[in-house]
Amino acid sequence: MKLYHSADTYDNEVPSVVTIGTFDGVHIGHKKIIERLVESASNHGLESVILTFFPHPRMVLQQDSGIKLINTIEERTQILEKTGLNNLVIHPFTKPFSRLTAGEYVDQMLVEHLNVRHVIIGYDHRFGRNRNSNITDLASYGIQNNFTVEEISKQDIDDVAISSTKIREALLEGDITKANTYLGYNFMLTGKVVKGKELGRKLNYPTANLHIKEDYKLIPKNGVYIVQSKIDNKLYFGMMNIGTNPTVDGTQQSIETHFFDASFNLYEKKIQIELLKRIRDEKKFDSVDQLQEAMQQDEDFSREYINSLV
Numbered sequence: 001m002k003l004y005h006s007a008d009t010y011d012n013e014v015p016s017v018v019t020i021g022t023f024d025g026v027h028i029g030h031k032k033i034i035e036r037l038v039e040s041a042s043n044h045g046l047e048s049v050i051l052t053f054f055p056h057p058r059m060v061l062q063q064d065s066g067i068k069l070i071n072t073i074e075e076r077t078q079i080l081e082k083t084g085l086n087n088l089v090i091h092p093f094t095k096p097f098s099r100l101t102a103g104e105y106v107d108q109m110l111v112e113h114l115n116v117r118h119v120i121i122g123y124d125h126r127f128g129r130n131r132n133s134n135i136t137d138l139a140s141y142g143i144q145n146n147f148t149v150e151e152i153s154k155q156d157i158d159d160v161a162i163s164s165t166k167i168r169e170a171l172l173e174g175d176i177t178k179a180n181t182y183l184g185y186n187f188m189l190t191g192k193v194v195k196g197k198e199l200g201r202k203l204n205y206p207t208a209n210l211h212i213k214e215d216y217k218l219i220p221k222n223g224v225y226i227v228q229s230k231i232d233n234k235l236y237f238g239m240m241n242i243g244t245n246p247t248v249d250g251t252q253q254s255i256e257t258h259f260f261d262a263s264f265n266l267y268e269k270k271i272q273i274e275l276l277k278r279i280r281d282e283k284k285f286d287s288v289d290q291l292q293e294a295m296q297q298d299e300d301f302s303r304e305y306i307n308s309l310v
């Protein structure tokens with residue numbers, strides 16, 4: 001897959017089949033549409049292109065929307081990489097861009113830059129300034145500009161939309177099992193390991209503190225989770241706490257993971273952690289001893305679960 005950070009730099013000479021959308025989560029519903037795109041392109045000797053925008057339009061047009069996404073743009077790219085897609089175009093969504101008329105948008109983006117021959121698009125897709133134009137308009141532009149438009153039906157879209165919202169809700173409720181089922185892969189958190197209070201090692205549970213730089217990334221409900229992570233090509237299991245560490249009077253939310261049967265220096269390292277199962281809520285214990293006991297129980301429970309996987 002070739003990645004372009006703007007449609008302006010797209011340089012493939014072969015005409016394309018384009019799908020436009022956010023694809024946050026790249027879940028099983030999205031995958032069906034992407035399969036259709038990839039198959040259509042390959043059947044007609046064309047290039048498959050996903051045109052997506054970053055930042056998310058709502059992050060630019062309604063800056064206070066506080067929108068949270070299932071994937072960072074980097075994670076989204078990583079997941080799309082595995083779908084057989086030829087080209088991913090992440091076009092910068094800016095205020096000036098949002099003011100292009102429908103005609104300008106089609107001419108510049110689809111025709112001039114992406115050399116489009118076929119568009120696969122949702123029945124309710126709106127585009128151009130103030131989202132003025134719809135799929136019927138796109139089809140007329142197509143007649144003038146030598147491309148065809150294929151509609152994704154309401155039924156297919158509803159399947160997709162429902163699961164996207166459901167995944168966000170599931171994550172906020174801590175239902176990681178449900179989220180993973182809809183995603184078709186394990187929900188992940190990606191970031192850099194930073195220094196914490198250095199208390200973990202005193203509790204006999206050193207914990208890698210994950211710093212996620214993308215403030216728009218959706219963080220699941222506070223609590224304790226069983227996790228896995230590939231670090232330097234080796235798979236480690238562990239237990240993660242997402243929360244404010246009330247026992248030690250913490251206030252800031254932290255994301256901390258203790259990896260089993262591992263001893264390494266992870267500071268400054270970029271890691272990706274997959275969440276497998278939620279164990280319990282975070283609690284304020286009366287003493288650090290009680291916290292340590294709870295962590296021992298979490299470990300026992302996690303190890304049993306992990307052993308049952310293999």
Ligand SMILES: Cc1cc2nc3c(=O)[nH]c(=O)nc-3n(C[C@H](O)[C@H](O)[C@H](O)COP(=O)(O)O)c2cc1C
Pocket residue numbers: 195196197198199200201205206207208209224239240241244245246247248256257258281282283284285291294295298
């Ligand atoms: C599996 C696990 C479960 C945890 N559960 C709780 C909890 O229920 N309540 C709490 O206050 N802190 C909990 N913690 C957080 C500890 O308070 C934290 O790891 C400790 O303060 C060390 O922090 P440090 O890495 O910044 O040194 C948990 C940590 C882990 C790894």
Ligand SMILES: Nc1ncnc2c1ncn2[C@@H]1O[C@H](COP(=O)(O)OP(=O)(O)O)[C@@H](O)[C@H]1O
Pocket residue numbers: 193194195196197198199200201202205206207208209257258259260261262263264265266267
């Ligand atoms: N099994 C392990 N799981 C997690 N981190 C580990 C492990 N072994 C060593 N470490 C290292 O210890 C650090 C965490 O130690 P800790 O005392 O909790 O300090 P901090 O508060 O800075 O996170 C991690 O960032 C990592 O570099």
